[in-house]
Every structure is written in structure tokens, then in C-alpha cells.
Amino acid sequence: MAESSAGSTVGRAFGTAAVVAGGLVLATAGLAAWATTRVARTVITPVRRRPQNQTIRGFDETLGTVTLRQTPDASMPGRFGMWWGGDTGYAKLGGLIERGDGTVTRELERVEFGELRTGRARISGYYYLRPDELGLPVMSVEIPTELGQAPAWVFPAPDDAESGRWVIQVHGWGASRQEGLRAVRVFHDSGFTSLLASYRNDGDAPESVDRRYGLGGTEWRDIEAAIGYAVDHGARSIVLMGWSMGGAVVLQTITRSHAMEHVTGIVLESPVIDWVDTLEYQGNLLRLPDAMTRAAMRLIEAEWSGPITGQGAPIDLRSMDFVARASELSLPMLILHSDDDAFVPSTGSRALAEARSDIVTLVPFDVALHTKLWNYDEAKWTASIAAWLTRREVAAPRR
CATH class of the missing domain: 3.40.50.1820 (Alpha/Beta hydrolase fold, catalytic domain)
Incomplete structure (x- = not known):
């Protein structure tokens, strides 16, 4: 897997399943099956829409700065890309300038395209696009x-x-x-x-x-x-x-x-x-019951699960x-x-x-x-x- 945004996509599926598991899953087997299927399908389904899990709080294009909500990605030193507006805008970010109360200010190196505005965004490891x-x-x-x-x-x-x-x-x-x-x-x-x-x-x-x-x-x-x-x-x-x-x-x-x-x-x-270690790690990180994580992996590996997961053939995770x-x-x-x-x-x-x-x-x-x-x-x-x-x-x- 790659890109924290891709990780967030899988994480959101695991997280949704974890919420269900923590409550209604104990009440009905049907909801447990739904949550398990959601996790399994998310792991093997290519992502097309990446979540915007960062927030632009402010910016000054004259000074070349952008202020973001403080998150691990937004706070890490280095050079990054930043998308916003449903990926209609993209800019290159430089190093950290200062940390505030729940915010970080970074160098705004260049807006490649789009009109910079406050609101939802995502940080990308893709510094180069072309x-x-x-x-x-x-x-x-x-x-x-x-x-x-x-x-x-x-x-x-x-x-x-x-x-x-x-x-x-x-x-x-x-x-x-x-x-x-x-x-x-x-x-x-x-x-x-x-x-x-x-x-x-x-x-x-x-x-x-x-x-x-x-x-x-x-x-x-x-x-x-x-x-x-x-x-x-x-x-x-x-x-x-x-x-x-x-x-x-x-x-x-x-x-x-x-x-x-x-x-x-x-x-x-x-x-x-x-892959087993990776999927178990994701499940533990999001407090998904071990039984549900194992069930999702069994779906991915099963000969009979194609109509449920959409996959054309089972995947032997143990061989990976x-x-x-x-x-x-x-x-x-x-x-x-x-x-x-x-x-x-x-x-x-x-x-x-x-x-x-x-x-x-x-x-x-x-x-x-x-x-x-x-x-x-x-x-x-x-x-x-x-x-x-x-x-x-x-x-x-x-x-």
C-alpha cells in the first residue's frame, strides 16, 4: 500500500467495522457479516477517491506560508505535496516554520494549479506529479x-x-x-x-x-x-x-x-x-475484534467468496x-x-x-x-x- 490517504481509505473501512463490532455486531450476525465483508472488499478494491483528512486553516501566498491543523502528516519535517478541493488544487509544501495551538505553519513553495482556499485537504508523498x-x-x-x-x-x-x-x-x-x-x-x-x-x-x-x-x-x-x-x-x-x-x-x-x-x-x-501481519496490525490499531479481522482474511482466501468480495480468484495470504x-x-x-x-x-x-x-x-x-x-x-x-x-x-x- 502507499500514501497515507490510501491508508486512510482502508483505515476508514476498518474503523467503521470496529464501531459496528463494538456495538450492534454483538446483537446480530448479519451486521457482523456486513462489517467483515466491508473490510475484505476494501483491502482488495482499488481506491479511486482519496479522503481529504487534513485541514487548511489559513494561508498567505505573498509570504509563502500555509497553516494546517496539526496532524502527524502535517507536522512532519520535509517536502510534501498538498491536495485540496477534491483534488482540483495542488501545491508543494516545504519545511515547518512554527507550531501553534493545534496548528502548524509550513512553507508554501508553489501552487501548481487550483485556487488555494481553507477547508479540507490531504498531504501527499507525491512531491513530483509530472x-x-x-x-x-x-x-x-x-x-x-x-x-x-x-x-x-x-x-x-x-x-x-x-x-x-x-x-x-x-x-x-x-x-x-x-x-x-x-x-x-x-x-x-x-x-x-x-x-x-x-x-x-x-x-x-x-x-x-x-x-x-x-x-x-x-x-x-x-x-x-x-x-x-x-x-x-x-x-x-x-x-x-x-x-x-x-x-x-x-x-x-x-x-x-x-x-x-x-x-x-x-x-x-x-x-x-x-500480508497477515499487516492486516492484523491494521485491525489491532483500530480495535477491531480479532475474530472479525480473521474472518475478513478468510473471505479473501476462500474459494467460494468471489460473489461476496468481487475477486476473480482466492488470494493465498499465508504464501505472502x-x-x-x-x-x-x-x-x-x-x-x-x-x-x-x-x-x-x-x-x-x-x-x-x-x-x-x-x-x-x-x-x-x-x-x-x-x-x-x-x-x-x-x-x-x-x-x-x-x-x-x-x-x-x-x-x-x-x-
Whole structure:
């Protein structure tokens, strides 16, 4: 999963179920079934409308400031995007200027579009919206997948770079290719071509028949197609980078694809290492009864639940525990995760790093929330990836 707004979408479903569970669920089995179904469907249904869970209290475009209601996202140092007006307006926010009584004032770097006004808003890790904002050469391409042509962006490596090194960016739940724009510069400076892929049901790539997420269990096929595209266009050493649910997609890819000859390493940012752990964490965070969380997961896994959840095939969540499957992994891996991630717990990342200390490098953060590590501390985030990429086994193309 990715973006705090996407997390809020799932969180609201869990939260609604928790309210029901705390009251009327005990009175009727029907309401319990409704709440369980709502949770299960929300987890696997692509989000199209993101909640605006922040509040703009005031602004001064002349001074370049905006005042927000104090929340964890609004209060975190760093650079962010901000949407308002039902996503009709977008601005870039800079660092914190001051904290008030229940408010924070931040630098207003630039209003990209829309008329700034007070009211509901949302903070986004998407600092860049368009590929041309990076000031690098870029091409829009289409990748042939089993469902049709999936659009992608390709940022060629520098002219003087060693040819053949590519990174394929895999975005998270409720996100899009824009999520990976933050990572293009560090890979470009390290001599890599960047391919920012789309995958089924993300709003850019073709939809599957059921229009549901497979939580990595189906999306990996589109990333396998992206690997094929990269190889056909000169890739000889490929790093896969997954954000949030994109991490689960990457882990499924490397354990299920037959196109792994040129994949030499993976980078995971705020990743889902274990779906059961992640969904249980969400349920506990929102005080959902354990029985209801387990029931929602059973629905997702059941052969018979398609008419209820809308999914075309069951999802084997137990097979998506890569702490349990740690022995199957062999590629060098960099994991970046914040311990205060309130959406995907860092416990899975830490457990995998401990289980496979021979191949896993873990870079922990403390207060960077979910998929906002670059935003919070760009220097640390960039330096960690750059240092890891210099390792011979990752950077050297396979012969």
C-alpha cells in the first residue's frame, strides 16, 4: 500500500467495522457479516477517491506560508505535496516554520494549479506529479502485458553511464507511477535507466476482469512483462524497487517469475513483507475484534467468496509471508522502513532483515510515517540507496 490517504481509505473501512463490532455486531450476525465483508472488499478494491483528512486553516501566498491543523502528516519535517478541493488544487509544501495551538505553519513553495482556499485537504508523498519536473530526458512507452498495453515512463541512464543497468519502480496500493518519481534522481546519478511501471487496476494499466487487487499475486505478471521490456531494450542488470504493496508485488515477482536472469537486486520502501501481519496490525490499531479481522482474511482466501468480495480468484495470504519464506530469497536486498509506520508495520522488515542478514540491508527510520521517508529525510534516503547500489553484486551487469 502507499500514501497515507490510501491508508486512510482502508483505515476508514476498518474503523467503521470496529464501531459496528463494538456495538450492534454483538446483537446480530448479519451486521457482523456486513462489517467483515466491508473490510475484505476494501483491502482488495482499488481506491479511486482519496479522503481529504487534513485541514487548511489559513494561508498567505505573498509570504509563502500555509497553516494546517496539526496532524502527524502535517507536522512532519520535509517536502510534501498538498491536495485540496477534491483534488482540483495542488501545491508543494516545504519545511515547518512554527507550531501553534493545534496548528502548524509550513512553507508554501508553489501552487501548481487550483485556487488555494481553507477547508479540507490531504498531504501527499507525491512531491513530483509530472516526469518533466525532474529535468531529465524521459519517454512515455507502452509495455505489452497479458491484459493489453500498460503505460510506463522510461528515464534513460546518463550518456556516460555503463550501459545495461536498469531499475523498475513498482508503486503501491492506491498509488500510481508518480510515486516512483522521487527515486529517479538517485538511480540516474548512479548510472541507471529508470522504468516506472503501471500494473493492472491501478487506473493507468488495463483492468483485470474482476477489477480487484491480487495483493501481489496477480500484479507480478505485469512486472514480469516490464522486465521483458527492459531486457529487450538493453537491460543486463535490473533492480526492482517496490513501494508498500509494491514490495509485495516485487517479492511475488522474484519468487514466481521465470524472467529473473537479469535481476540482480531489490529495494523495498515501507514494504508489505507479510500480508497477515499487516492486516492484523491494521485491525489491532483500530480495535477491531480479532475474530472479525480473521474472518475478513478468510473471505479473501476462500474459494467460494468471489460473489461476496468481487475477486476473480482466492488470494493465498499465508504464501505472502516472506519472513516464513526467507530461505527462498537469494538476491541482495535493501529495505527502508520507518518504525512509526501506522499502515504497514516495520516488524516484518525487521524480522526479514534478522532472518536473512546475509543478503538484507535494513535502513530504519524513526518518524517518517508510511512511504514518506524521502520526504522526511531526502539526504539519508538518497545516500542509503546510492551506497547500496555501489556494491559490485548489484551494480555489475550479468554476463
